[in-house]
Amino acid sequence: MLVFVLRRILQTIPVIFGVTILVFLMIHLIPGDPAQIIAGEAASDAQVQQMRDRLGLNDHLLVQYGRFLGDIMQFDLGNSIRSGNPVSAEIGSRFWVTFELAFFSTLLSIFIGIIAGVISATKRHTFLDTSIMVIALFGLSMPNFWLGLMLIQYFALPPLQWFPVSGWGSIEHMVLPVITLGTAGAAIIARMTRSSMLEVINQDYIRTARAKGVKEQIVTYKHALRNALIPVVTVVGLQFGTLLGGTVLTETVFSINGLGRLVIDSINARDFPIVQGTVLVIALLFVLVNFLVDISYRFLNKRIELD
Amino acid sequence: MAETSVKTQQAETKPPSPQLENMKKVYKKLKKNKTAMVGGILILFFIIVSIIGPVLTPFDPDAQDYTNRLASPNADNWFGTDHHGRDIFTRIIHGTSITLYIGFSSVLLGSVAGTVIGIVSGYYGKKIDAILMRSMDVLLAFPGILLALAIVSILGGSLQNVIIAVAVFSIPVFARIVRGSTLAVKKLEYVDAVRALGASDFRIIFRHILPNIMSPIIVQATLRMATAILAASGLSFLGLGAQPPTPEWGAILSQGRNYMWDDPHYALFPGLAIVVVVLAFNLFGDGLRDALDPKTKG
Amino acid sequence: MTTELLQVHNLKQYFPIKGGIFGRKINDVKAVDDITFAINEGETLSIVGESGCGKSTTGRAILRLDEPTSGEVTFDGEDLLSLNKKEMQKKRKDLQIIFQDPYASINPRQTVRQVLNEAMEIQNVLPKEERYDRMIELLETVGLGPDKLDRFPHEFSGGQRQRIGIARALAVDPKMIVCDESVSALDVSVQAQVLNLLQKLQKDLNLTYLFISHDLGVVRHISDRVLVMYLGKIVEIADKKSLFDNPKHPYTKTLLSAIPVPDPNAKKEQIVLKGDVPSPIDPPTGCRFHTRCPFATDRCKEEVPELRQNENLMGEQHQAACHYIEEIESGEMQPKY
């Protein structure tokens, strides 16, 4: 297991490098002169030159990348063009909001998804199964920004006004955004759990359990579910990534001051250091989550040799 | 397993081509699958609407009428009007082709690139495989919409850039699926058999591997249409995709958001349109998967 | 005088195992470990052994379906391993293979016509116009009617598919065919049909077979000579009669005694081996069979036995890789169970 963890860490390193290279190149891929663009159309030549110096754009690309990497190591992601504050500080102040949103949404989708999936699989071809699967299909097909808006429309605006329209902090604030963000994930996990259960239930070892005289419920919840959940773990990991991306829209809809909104605002304001920094942080977080998922997958799946 | 023998049916008549035969079989299975049929009919409906819809609608999607601003749904304006007095129903009809166009072209781009990468990676293996798959891992490290956002932020917000952005984040998904299928098919004895006959790599890839991995590619492409449409409308909703006054659904929704308090219809209908079209592709994709999966009995 | 069509010298096939933190090669699966043998023109040589002994790997290595680690494979006077990709592709015309799984060995999307046509097209055996007649002829040869030409694999039974596989191999007029467990997946009644067909074809077309199987009944029926493998090594090679009537290696003896005979009156002494076949990753030192052999001594643990022959005890073509052929035969050494 330790060897596997170490090897997996080693495999992650090139990916992290790739991520930093892509993020670094972002600013250079912009058509035209980045200094001109960042400084603005109206900027004078001197201002553009100043911006160029500030960004170090005159150096060789490799030198710039080296500097970029070095800065990252010291948690220095540059300064915001708009506010002049360090990017790391801007991100730091909003990171936990987004993390909470993504975390609770993931919990919600795992919880609802697995329960719905198992019920659906055990009550296969019944009305309940069909209903769950139809709901899941809708959950999967709804744009989360629209779902968010509809939730606001019906639960936050008059007449019900059960929840606040926007903001983050208290439990009441969290309910609607978490539902908004978690629905698609719950739908995907429910579908995955169901098909995984149905596949496992046809395996030879399930027949062995029945031949042993094991009760059908125990066959389902002990022998089948344990195996069926193994592939679901991978989906949960991928879902977390999708959720991280989805926060951009959810935060916009609910006016939550998280990383997602920071990205959007910064794109609109052409504040590239912030965009770069946020994209980098989210990508690295996702890499980390995938790493943890892989390890727990290995831990759960006894069949894989620990080579 | 029971060995099944099929009775001679048509010894004299010229047999249909294998491809046609196969498509017929898939179609037969699809026809039995109700959800797939619903999805398929809906898709067909949207395609027809995108072609002839704009001709049939009584209104001009861009015609502003300030005497009739934010009207609720009524006999003339089925979905009501927007803040410029434009007919929302007309705008949604006109937006259909945009939505389908974005979905189709981005999926086409993404699937072709992903398939090439996946096949090369799976067939040749070793170093090429390692390099290509690590690059795909890097792309996958960016949550889909974030990658698209980053690309749009670089290239600027426009319909064309949204297509490129959505295509790019589809590439690794296709590459991985295709690579996995290629590896599975490559192991089968019939591939060894044609190798043993002296077939070239080119022949093996195009005659024997590609046709046998088309099913997962087609299924994924259909499901990916759904994802692509969602992502593209999301980008437009954020103001980074199609720009007003283009009647793109996400963009309409984005504007409708400002009038939610008093005029909920404005945001409701474009959202519903997205839901239905995405649902159609999901339904059809699910059905295709069942129909193309050799494991399910037909 | 018989001519040797295929000679295999010191063939090794190692598959690397990657592991450790850096995913580098840490060991090898020694699937085939230094084997030498030859096949005469027109004969059937069988390779028998249990799963993991390297019999199929040998077949695949000869055909270069997997590139062998080292050794020499001379076919019809030409060193196959020195050919480049193009030359090898050409050479494959003479050297065909029939696989085990009738359901996996034909492309499910091709009709019989396409399968056979492709074989001829790749090797450019016949001009296009003449191919149709040849296909009909091939189908007839393997016992299928011409009406089957435009059928898909899924329309056939396992036995019929195997016949299509045979027709595909024959389509390029090969000199030699490797039959890799070609009848193992078939039911007994169908298996007999295919075996008889293979024998008839050999007679009619002067084919040479390398017949790979784990079924000693089938092997006795079809072979001229038999080669027994255990854990990547040849333990015994002999003409059929000599091997079945007069096996010399303790492994061959146990293998033969372990097979149930469909005759309740056949009283025979059954030797039941202890334990499993060891891993080919770290095979036992010395004689690879020593961990399970009832006669094993310290010498067997250290010294690798070479294939050898004893004129007094065995036929001319009979060789076994055991240190104690004589002692076991004379009863000087007794088995320790």
Next chain:
Amino acid sequence: MEPSSNIIEVNDLRTSFFTEEAEVKAVDGVSFSVPSGKTLGIVGESGSGKSITSLSIMRLIQEPGQIVGGEINFKSDNLLDKSESEMRRIRGNEISMIFQEPMTSLNPVFTVGDQISEAYRIHQGLSKKQALQKSLEMLELVGIPSPKDRLKRYPHELSGGMRQRVMIAIALACKPELLIADEPTTALDVTIQAQILRLINNLQDELGMSVVLITHDLGVVAETCDYVAVMYAGKIVEYADVQTLFESPKHPYTVGLLSSLPRHDIDQEELQVIKGMVPSPTNMPEGCRFAPRCPFATDLCKEQLPTLDDLEDGNQVRCWVYSDKWDGDPEVNVKDDYGTATSS
């Protein structure tokens, strides 16, 4: 041997699978009995219905399959009348089963110890510790080296032969009276097969149980069984004690099967073949199911299904040749004439 002491009697068992198009009669009126302490071999090729028969006895047929008729009398109770919970008390306790694929028949996420002890915990209500202790004894009994260590292992850490021993340990944990072994050695190499067959045989003597052995291998039958039932296309075509069956097979199918088998212990010039192939279960011939492949078949065979009748020397045969109604060559001797009949 008292004739009445049969551990199990199966009468006219019928199991069908219901597809959208048709009812597939996988087992179509099968009757046999197993004398206590003896081994019955059920032989047949793929699609003969032998595995479905064994699963039917355990009442483990899954959708869309269904037992549609017959009786399975186990110790004078009809298993088909039992409730599901009564059946559960029998499974793994009084009747046990082992399967063909040792690689996939054990649950990959539980240890060997967990999986054996489960049987004790269900049927004997033992504590976890007691059950593990018993499991350890069982592992010793089935001859697994260093059993204490293996108890904590997962299935993937064991070889095929070892896994089949674990399966046997699970099946025999509660000392069942009947063991159903469905192709227990088909996936194993011959030297391992010999080990497993010997193990089953020894344990049968030790525990005094009866065995139903399902196999396609006539050699395995000859070496391990006392009685043999030959199945073809969902029906038993011949039943006899093992000596009689191999010495004087009566049914043309049995004769054909025996003569198409390549043997390693004797020389055979050419293998006799059974022409054609097993009929598709959705498209069964009307009369005798073997008629389309039978070298002796007459119009009678093609039209009417023969019954399974007793012959003087103890065989039961489902073939018109041995009846008064036979309308073919009255001098025919199936065993001796098979070769000449097929070649003509």
